[in-house]
Amino acid sequence: MSNLRPTSRPSGLLAGVIACLLFVQAAPAQHSAVKPAPRGDQGWKDRSALLNQRIKDNPDARVLFIGDSITQGWEGAGRETWEKFYGDRKAVNIGIGGDRTQHVLYRLENGNLDGVKPKAAVVMIGTNNSNGEDNTPEQIADGVAAIVNKLRATVPDTRILLLGIFPRGENFNPQRGKLTQINQVLQKLHDGEHVHFLDIGHKFLASEGLLPAEIMPDYLHLSPKGYQIWAEAMEPLLAKLLGEAPKVAAQTGHPINGKWIWKIMSPQGEVENALELQADGTQLTGRFARDESRWMIIENGKLNGDLLSFTLKRDRPDGSTMVYEMTGRLVDGMIQGTAKTEMDGSPTSSEWSARRP
Numbered sequence: 001m002s003n004l005r006p007t008s009r010p011s012g013l014l015a016g017v018i019a020c021l022l023f024v025q026a027a028p029a030q031h032s033a034v035k036p037a038p039r040g041d042q043g044w045k046d047r048s049a050l051l052n053q054r055i056k057d058n059p060d061a062r063v064l065f066i067g068d069s070i071t072q073g074w075e076g077a078g079r080e081t082w083e084k085f086y087g088d089r090k091a092v093n094i095g096i097g098g099d100r101t102q103h104v105l106y107r108l109e110n111g112n113l114d115g116v117k118p119k120a121a122v123v124m125i126g127t128n129n130s131n132g133e134d135n136t137p138e139q140i141a142d143g144v145a146a147i148v149n150k151l152r153a154t155v156p157d158t159r160i161l162l163l164g165i166f167p168r169g170e171n172f173n174p175q176r177g178k179l180t181q182i183n184q185v186l187q188k189l190h191d192g193e194h195v196h197f198l199d200i201g202h203k204f205l206a207s208e209g210l211l212p213a214e215i216m217p218d219y220l221h222l223s224p225k226g227y228q229i230w231a232e233a234m235e236p237l238l239a240k241l242l243g244e245a246p247k248v249a250a251q252t253g254h255p256i257n258g259k260w261i262w263k264i265m266s267p268q269g270e271v272e273n274a275l276e277l278q279a280d281g282t283q284l285t286g287r288f289a290r291d292e293s294r295w296m297i298i299e300n301g302k303l304n305g306d307l308l309s310f311t312l313k314r315d316r317p318d319g320s321t322m323v324y325e326m327t328g329r330l331v332d333g334m335i336q337g338t339a340k341t342e343m344d345g346s347p348t349s350s351e352w353s354a355r356r357p
Helices: 012-027 042-057 069-075 079-085 102-110 137-154 173-189 224-242
Strands: 063-067 091-096 120-124 157-163 195-198 260-268 269-280 283-289 295-297 299-304 307-315 321-331 336-343 346-355
Touching: 042 102, 063 069, 063 102, 069 079, 069 091, 069 120, 079 091, 079 224, 102 137, 120 137, 120 224, 137 157, 137 173, 157 224, 157 346, 173 195, 195 224, 260 336, 283 307, 295 307, 321 346
Parallel strands: 063 091, 063 120, 120 157, 157 195
Antiparallel strands: 260 269, 260 346, 269 283, 283 295, 283 299, 299 307, 307 321, 321 336, 336 346
């Protein structure tokens, strides 16, 4: 008979090794959206070095704007609006076109936060991760959360204004749905103290869900008007995080430019809502608010001195569309006009007016 005794279980050391091996095998591999990584192209390297120097030159920065080309665009199409809202706020733009969450993570670990303690950080990132099958919605949400966690660990006193990823594409499309799913998860990061989530994507859309070219010419990047919408939508919360009074954009150019409150008598009673107008020579653009979240975009807008005309379209519950032919005159700081449409086959008209807020 052998003196060797069978063992019913491995020794303590062997058991530990086996447990470790099992743990390693069971642990999920990190996906690309959360792995800090640089980009290899020279343009990115040059821009990254420029931003690191920008941070060194602005150790007293109060606001950081963190993101991709949409954020970098504050230096292009958004320049005029940037000066109005952030020129005197010691704001620093550290956006790089084409960046994904992993590239921002790398930058935050390699110079973009060195020596600064901003009061607030505006974060809008993730759209480049959403192309094709590059990353799933879950992975993109992980990547954005990793950026938030990195900021919390490195600059714990900085309040984070986390923006929902903006919509893209002229019409409804699967990628918009993907971004919406991500934003629904990102909203869970909001704690009302250190992290403040704000989704303003609906403000870029027309009432029928279209993304107007006048706001995003390529249906991804913002026009000057798009940046104005962004700044105005974000201003109340950003000002609060900075401990300041909200700014109001200066009205410039034609006296019709800027914000109004429009009023009309409807079958349901008097209606009052927001109105925005912008003149460019004889062309008139803008939008009428139907309610707090839906807008009607001005079409075929014309301006001749103090006379204005344009078309509005409004969808109805039965699927049809009402078309309003609007005319008006600017007199003594007020707009007085007439709205003509067809209701159930019969022409009808109503008087409308607009005043400054």
